[in-house]
Amino acid sequence: MLLNVLGSGADGIVCLSVYPGLTMYNYRGFCYTDGIIALEAITMTYQQILENARKSILNCKACPECNGLGCGNTLPGPGSKAPGNGAHMNWQAWKSIRLNFDTFVEDGAVNTGCELFGKNFAIPLMSGPIGSMTQYSKEDVTVAFNDGVMEGTAKAGAIDCFGDGVAAATLPGALASITRHHSDAIPVFNPMPNASIIRKMEMFEESALAMCVVVDSAGLSHWKHMGEQPGSKTVNDLKELKSHTNKPFLVKGIMTAKGALQAVEAGADGIIVSNHGGRALADVPGTAEVLPEIVRAVKGNTAIIVDGGIRHGVDMVKALAIGADAVLICRPFAVAWFGGGAEGVYTYIEKMKTEFSEAMYMVGARKVSDLNPEMVRYSR
């Protein structure tokens, strides 16, 4: 059991976060000398989530701005591969893109909704897969983390991605959580031998929104000490995987137009433009730098999702204006969960919705399909 005292105010008010297993509950109660009575569930602000996360998260400072500087090359941990600049370069690349105001537009409410893989969502946002939460915690809380993120994303109308990790309990746990929360979830499989991925895909054939294989994980140094080893995939390997599922098939870890075209040749219904948050190779471009050429190569032939340093609604507007169909965010979801469980995840997504909606309004977009390249400019 993990128990955080979130803070205590005047008049005996005490706030507690109790994590007894799968779910994290946040309570406020009135504290008398002989105990606490009248407990009630509380909603938290994003600031409280950050402060609370700092009490239990390891290797991460839960920075006000998650820009890769605080964690540097902390591996194991959430950092980037040495010298540790990859996550920061991703973040920086979005900051070098500017937005153009456009206020000469017919007024109206903004709709952040979108359609992806045949389903409607409230926001084109996916939570990123974290295969093992031992990067953030001494206890392996991966099953509880996946459960909380699925609950929070489902409540907020977003998509969940989860990793296959290393612990035997991870995938059965995720399967149970999909059912429990009616989650639109995508398993992201490491590039292990095809037979192993096919076995895992079969587990999720009924319940997953889509299937995804991440092709850049072979660059992660921590795999070297584990049993089954990831390796690189050919177009034919990916074709074989695609042929074993009726679900949309995604490839994560695309950083070149050539790679995007090869994923499309393999039959990918979606690609995730990603450098694994800078964890697989240093000195690669930020994902925002390569997104335009990938959009030119494959837009219309496959769904394009992008991740890496996307932190605010303005970053989402930039990504979708350039041509992405959705974004994926990873590290902030770990912080949101440590800070507030499923409620923290939900609060974080609601914050992103507000920011995204406000930024859409100011560039003249009233719906996601209004976003276009004229809304951005590049600062060199």
Ligand SMILES: Cc1cc2nc3c(=O)[nH]c(=O)nc-3n(C[C@H](O)[C@H](O)[C@H](O)COP(=O)(O)O)c2cc1C
């Ligand atoms: C601690 C940690 C573990 C991760 N584990 C996985 C994984 O198992 N599978 C995967 O495809 N990506 C994994 N990633 C990469 C993320 O899903 C994502 O691609 C990357 O972090 C970029 O997004 P961000 O800048 O929003 O964090 C991991 C990232 C972190 C920080």
